[in-house]
Amino acid sequence: MTTTRRGLMAAGSVLLAAPALAQSQQVRELTFYYPIAIGGPVPRIIDGYCEAFQRESGIRVNPVYAGTYGETLTKAVTAIRGGTGPHFSVLLAAELHSLRDMDILTQIEEIDAGAETRAWLAGFFPAFMANSLAEGKTWSVPFQRSTSVYFYNKEQFREAGLDPEAPPRTWAELVEAGRRLTRREGAVRWGVQLATNAGTAQWTFGALCNQVGHVLMNAAGTEVFFNHPRAIEAAEFWRALAFTHRITPPGVTEWATLPTNFMNGTAAMIWSTTGNLTNIRENARFAFGVAGLPGKEGPRTVVGGGNLYIFKNANPAERAAALRFARFVTSAEMAADWCIRTGYLAVRPDAWETEALRRYTAEFPAALVAKEQLPVATGELSTFENQRVYKALNDNLQALLTGAKTAQQAMADAQAEADRVLRPFRRA
Amino acid sequence: MRSRTTLHAWLMLAPAMVLLIAFTHYPAVATFWDSLFSTPRATRPARFVGAENYRALAEDPVFWQALTNNLIYAGATIPLSIVLALMMALWVNGKIAGRTALRMAYFTPTVLPMIAVANLWLFFYTPDYGLIDRITAALFGWGPTNWIGARETALWAMIAVAVWKEAGFFMIFYLAALQAIPPSLHEAAAVEGASRARIFFRVTLPLLGPTTLFILVNAVINGFRLVDHIIVMTRGGPDNATQLLLTYIYEVGFRFWDTATASALTMVLLAILALGAALQFLLLEKRTHYR
Numbered sequence: 001m002t003t004t005r006r007g008l009m010a011a012g013s014v015l016l017a018a019p020a021l022a023q024s025q026q027v028r029e030l031t032f033y034y035p036i037a038i039g040g041p042v043p044r045i046i047d048g049y050c051e052a053f054q055r056e057s058g059i060r061v062n063p064v065y066a067g068t069y070g071e072t073l074t075k076a077v078t079a080i081r082g083g084t085g086p087h088f089s090v091l092l093a094a095e096l097h098s099l100r101d102m103d104i105l106t107q108i109e110e111i112d113a114g115a116e117t118r119a120w121l122a123g124f125f126p127a128f129m130a131n132s133l134a135e136g137k138t139w140s141v142p143f144q145r146s147t148s149v150y151f152y153n154k155e156q157f158r159e160a161g162l163d164p165e166a167p168p169r170t171w172a173e174l175v176e177a178g179r180r181l182t183r184r185e186g187a188v189r190w191g192v193q194l195a196t197n198a199g200t201a202q203w204t205f206g207a208l209c210n211q212v213g214h215v216l217m218n219a220a221g222t223e224v225f226f227n228h229p230r231a232i233e234a235a236e237f238w239r240a241l242a243f244t245h246r247i248t249p250p251g252v253t254e255w256a257t258l259p260t261n262f263m264n265g266t267a268a269m270i271w272s273t274t275g276n277l278t279n280i281r282e283n284a285r286f287a288f289g290v291a292g293l294p295g296k297e298g299p300r301t302v303v304g305g306g307n308l309y310i311f312k313n314a315n316p317a318e319r320a321a322a323l324r325f326a327r328f329v330t331s332a333e334m335a336a337d338w339c340i341r342t343g344y345l346a347v348r349p350d351a352w353e354t355e356a357l358r359r360y361t362a363e364f365p366a367a368l369v370a371k372e373q374l375p376v377a378t379g380e381l382s383t384f385e386n387q388r389v390y391k392a393l394n395d396n397l398q399a400l401l402t403g404a405k406t407a408q409q410a411m412a413d414a415q416a417e418a419d420r421v422l423r424p425f426r427r428a
Numbered sequence: 429m430r431s432r433t434t435l436h437a438w439l440m441l442a443p444a445m446v447l448l449i450a451f452t453h454y455p456a457v458a459t460f461w462d463s464l465f466s467t468p469r470a471t472r473p474a475r476f477v478g479a480e481n482y483r484a485l486a487e488d489p490v491f492w493q494a495l496t497n498n499l500i501y502a503g504a505t506i507p508l509s510i511v512l513a514l515m516m517a518l519w520v521n522g523k524i525a526g527r528t529a530l531r532m533a534y535f536t537p538t539v540l541p542m543i544a545v546a547n548l549w550l551f552f553y554t555p556d557y558g559l560i561d562r563i564t565a566a567l568f569g570w571g572p573t574n575w576i577g578a579r580e581t582a583l584w585a586m587i588a589v590a591v592w593k594e595a596g597f598f599m600i601f602y603l604a605a606l607q608a609i610p611p612s613l614h615e616a617a618a619v620e621g622a623s624r625a626r627i628f629f630r631v632t633l634p635l636l637g638p639t640t641l642f643i644l645v646n647a648v649i650n651g652f653r654l655v656d657h658i659i660v661m662t663r664g665g666p667d668n669a670t671q672l673l674l675t676y677i678y679e680v681g682f683r684f685w686d687t688a689t690a691s692a693l694t695m696v697l698l699a700i701l702a703l704g705a706a707l708q709f710l711l712l713e714k715r716t717h718y719r
Binding site: 070073074077078101102184187188196197198199249250251252253254257264266385387388391394395396398399401402404 | 469490554555556557571572574576577578579662663664665666667668669679682683684685
């Protein structure tokens with residue numbers, strides 16, 4: 001509390017005297033929340049970035065690990081409403097509309113509309129910026145971004161008589177490969193595993209829908225298209241993987257268990273984030289491959305991950321300092337380092353031109369797969385009341401995959417509930 | 429003189445009263461008041477809606493499922509944990525080798541934080557390579573079972589964790605009560621030629637009455653309160669199969685920020701607990717023998 005007040009006074013006095021740049025020098029400390037959705041030593045990496053930033057700027061940044069994406073959102077919003085929130089946070093990129101509706105975000109242009117900042121914003125991949133832009137303004141900075149890819153066990157491919165260098169590219173090939181890889185006697189092995197838990201099912205489903213050429217929501221985030229015939233087709237395909245082809249386990253599969261199952265050899269293929277790449281590379285005791293998700297006709301996927309949001313409760317000086325931190329961690333060198341150490345996609349094309357990342361991708365071409373998927377990737381489901389819409393969809397996807405509902409029924413129910421939730425926003 | 433005594437009485441009551449009002453009565457009244465208003469949003473301030481939130485709850489299928497689940501959950505955990513606690517207490521009260529170690533083993537789950545317990549059981553329940561699947565595969569040759577990922581088994585998997593966690597705690601109370609029973613009563617019954625079962629039902633059990641009432645009150649509260657493991661393990665899934673009232677309140681209140689509906693839900697939970705406590709004290713107190 002005292003730091004905020006002190007900061008406010010400092011900001012107030014400086015505001016009269018000098019423009020934005022001078023303000024950030026008055027800030028001594030910032031706090032930010034971040035989620036972890038991947039394996040590997042993420043806290044150590046984040047701590048390292050904060051220390052490097054402090055050496056450069058003299059501003060101390062306290063990173064607070066706050067759980068999964070959903071938990072981090074809950075904690076950040078609760079803290080902000082209680083008046084002691086973080087100054088900025090990494091949250092799901094798809095929360096854009098919900099967070100704007102809560103009126104807790106500050107726009108980047110409001111903090112600094114200078115030409116330099118504009119040029120920096122223009123340097124991100126447009127596919128990622130799509131989740132940051134609304135009403136012509138920028139509301140977040142792409143940071144830990146990913147696409148959904150699949151990891152496959154080359155040794156199990158060979159053992160099943162499949163070509164480890166030609167992984168499936170279509171649904172039909174996926175089913176065929178899955179059938180040959182699934183083993184029901186002795187040590188059970190599933191052909192493919194997809195995450196179906198409450199925080200992740202909607203992401204997987206977004207990829208599946210894109211694979212039949214369907215987008216789940218409108219750009220304004222006020223309408224969803226769950227009961228569209230193509231969405232039902234995607235749901236039907238997912239259900240069939242579990243119940244007809246029996247190459248994926250029925251019921252709920254937790255996101256966090258996927259890499260473990262893969263490295264234990266109980267899942268021959270997993271659909272996961274590219275952010276898990278480094279973790280799997282360091283811990284898998286077998287040769288593995290990375291490929292773009294198969295589509296009905298050809299590879300199609302979904303982007304995901306988290307952006308940096310700067311909150312209104314930070315004073316102008318703190319906002320400027322937070323923006324400076326955002327610029328620091330998304331600079332070409334840092335983005336390249338983040339990419340190498342986790343597997344998350346470097347969010348700027350110029351990062352891929354750095355010496356470090358070039359050398360890395362030359363010796364480990366799998367790191368390029370996720371980037372190559374960007375042209376065939378769609379945005380993650382993102383609406384107003386995002387968490388509620390996620391629940392409507394995820395509950396019904398779980399009902400679908402536990403065998404309680406047909407695809408038709410599940411999608412109709414999800415649509416009805418989402419329509420009810422979104423009604424007030426469509427009137428406006 | 430009289431007024432001074434009254435003043436003293438009030439002063440002595442004050443600390444407890446301030447705490448009770450600040451942390452029990454005021455929140456309850458404020459929650460009730462909030463439940464009569466709509467949820468404030470950035471652009472729409474809260475307005476009085478009367479019973480609207482309660483009417484919306486009555487039409488919410490997830491609420492009814494949470495309520496049903498909670499009744500099953502409470503209905504299973506309460507008797508199971510109490511009977512188990514009593515059996516364990518009787519067992520470790522006897523003269524057996526390694527008694528201290530056994531008592532400690534039974535009490536361990538109570539000492540562990542629920543979050544740690546949940547993470548532990550997450551591994552037990554993991555399909556295929558989890559502990560439980562390994563055991564069922566070795567004993568019955570079953571294939572992998574998705575214990576917490578299937579609608580049929582998820583709630584029972586949660587109940588098992590709660591019973592495992594609670595029984596040890598209740599056992600301590602039973603153990604203390606058992607040791608307070610004068611041995612002369614058992615000896616007298618034995619001299620009369622009563623069977624062991626008769627001694628248990630006619631002597632031991634009635635003397636454990638006050639303890640049982642205390643444990644029962646606690647078990648009922650825990651039946652609605654002990655949800656940490658659900659948040660960690662299933663978050664109410666799959667498809668609300670493990671959704672309980674408290675997890676639903678958390679979800680509506682802190683994930684969706686629909687504070688009005690969450691307030692109405694809280695009032696429902698409060699009413700259930702108040703009713704339960706009143707029934708227990710009214711009905712059971714008369715039949716409990718205090719010494």
